[in-house]
Amino acid sequence: MRKNLNVIAAYTIMMGLIILVGIFQSWNIALSIFNLCLISAVMTMGANIQWGYAGLINFGIMGYTALGGLAAVLISVDPVQEAWSAGGSNILLSLLLIIGMVLAVRYVLKKYEKSKVRTYIIATIIIAGIIIIRFVSEPGIEAIEEVDPAKTGFLGGFGLPIIFSWIVGALFAGGLAFVIGKVALGLRADYLAIATLLISEIVIAIIKHEDWLTRGVKNVIGLKRPAPYEVNLQQTDWFINLVEKFNLSKLNIITDLTERQAALNQFVIEGSSIFVKLCYSGLFLIVVITLLILTQKALYSPWGRMMRAIRDNEEAANAMGKNVVKQHLLIFVLGSAIVGIAGAMLVTQDGLFTPGSYRPMRYTFLIWVMVIVGGSGNNFGAILGGFVVWFLWIESAPIGLYLVNLTTAGLADTHFLKVHLIESVPYFRFLMMGIGLLLIMRYRPKGILPEKIEIK
């Protein structure tokens, strides 16, 4: 108990802050912050497994998040029959061609010795393949995108409950990580960072512009929910009774019957959105706690010990007969898969998929700030980092506004400097993140909750 005092204290303070937001701003805001904190926590756990356990830099978090989101779309949206009949066969044929191309390249790689001729053959196969695939897929894509472009214009998905996408998102992200890991993990640390950053940009470019698959920048809206809809809740009897019970003391003050009904309606509307958010919080908490238990177990298992050994001295671990390359690949895939789950959770919560919103600032660098600030190598630290940084990210605008008002109190409200500063309040969050990161890196380089290893 004593040893974990700082962990308990840090989490108590964090929860206290969120509760304060609930009291002073509104419970709705507090819960939406809490939910996104949970999602951020999942992302940081993924990044922490890669960076904290194994020392691998992955700046491609944005790409895996987007793939998770794509999984949510592909799983939950109903299939668009007309689109499938219009161009489905072409797309399937192209898919077969891609598989054929990959197999052909593999065959050449296995069959022939490394030589210039082999490189040329592979290049020819790939170029010819791309040209053929373009010819095959072009009419199909055009036909699909012409099917009611305002509403669909894409193939749709499988029409399954969206919750399955959390698993599929992990598979997608893990699959991409496997391919990237196979080719890029041999690179030095900073090269790996740049390579993964750029590959994630390619993933986003594809998701943004392949309208037949994702609707691209036209976005997919109105995804199915695992939680009830507010509108339905507001008409259910048990829910209205529940809200009445909760607010009985406030309602009893009002004597007028019509006024009382109006107040109750107001409470029901507020309560319904809080209830939905609470449903999400419950689902997300299950994910976070499951992952936390698994990652903690892994960290203290022989496998975790081996990973730390590899991280701290690759050559020594290699000399002890550990397969560094294989373990790196494994942990790269595992961490990315966790990020993929977070991506699917994010889209599930929002109910919409907007490829245009995936930007490296928000989905890669911010997550890294979370990991570093929280404490790399320590799962509790990483989760705390997710909470603290997301909380600041959201609350920095009000804090910034307060600071601006405080420092420019002597100026008139119309003074150009004050107006300008108030307009730029949203950008104070970047400033806060940057300064926070720099201070932590300088004075507490191991993060708020540093890694401590004790063998149990």
Add this chain to the structure above:
Amino acid sequence: MDYINAIVLLLNYIFVPALAYGSQLALGAIFVTLIYGILRFANFATGDMMSFGTMVTILFTWYFQSLGISLGILPTALIAIPFAIIFMVGYMLLVDKFVFKYYRVNKSPPVQLAMVSIGVMFVTQAVVRIIIGPSDRRFFDGEKFLIKAGEFKEMTGLNEGLAIKSTQVITIVVTLILVSTLFWFLNKTKTGKSMRAYSDNEDLALLSGIDPKKIVMITWIIAGVLATIGGALYGLDKSFKPFTYFNNMLPIFAAAIVGGIGNPFGAFLGGYVIAFSEILLTYAYKKFFMYLLPESLEPNTLVQLLSTDYKFAVSFSILVIVLLYRPSGIFKGKIL
């Protein structure tokens, strides 16, 4: 005649824009490569440092415009750039003193420095957005075109016009002057040589009495010059928007690595490699083939290898291929 038309077409839509864009990338890439070669970390704040320099240039330009100073047909920004450079060099030295120096003295691993540069990136981006705002700004004034497409058609009697923007010419000329001065400095002067020695082997350089503080300072000064000029030229040619500059960091990294990181000449050429491949692969060649081929063979599609949406993806793919097959870059990096 058709052949000349076809060539002019390519010149107009591929060669001239790619040359200007490549020059802008090249300056940024040399910046990245210098920092990497001498300070030994990947500077993720590159794009935002360039946007900071451009912002200062814009502020000076506005000031000069309000004073009524102008260069006639040339953009006012050209007078503003030297002042912005002075400001920017000061900024770079300050950042180094308060942020990077601590880690350098402690001999932190490069990864940690890269993380710190992310912190600098956040702060710089915030400062730029707080001061000038996130919106799109044009600060070009003076004569826009050197040759207009219509004039060119009249002059030569061809079907295809060739338009050359004055900003493109300015970009290319300034880049050539700057880069040749830089190479002269690195290869011929004593300080430049000691910088190369330091980059090649730090311990040996220290043993032979090279002062590391001086080397680091000069590196940041050169970085300030490159960041300001590179950013301002890009802003003059296209427009200034903080978000675009942040994104430009990616092709700049690609250029630096393709050219062989740590090798300034490689970075210079890498900029053009990236620019040309981006534009060559995403240009629709339909019209080009219409001039060259007889009517019966004319293509009925756009003859475009990749849609323009994938412009960025092209440069990244090249980078990934280079990283996999030749991690030291096309021009063998890691010696300055």
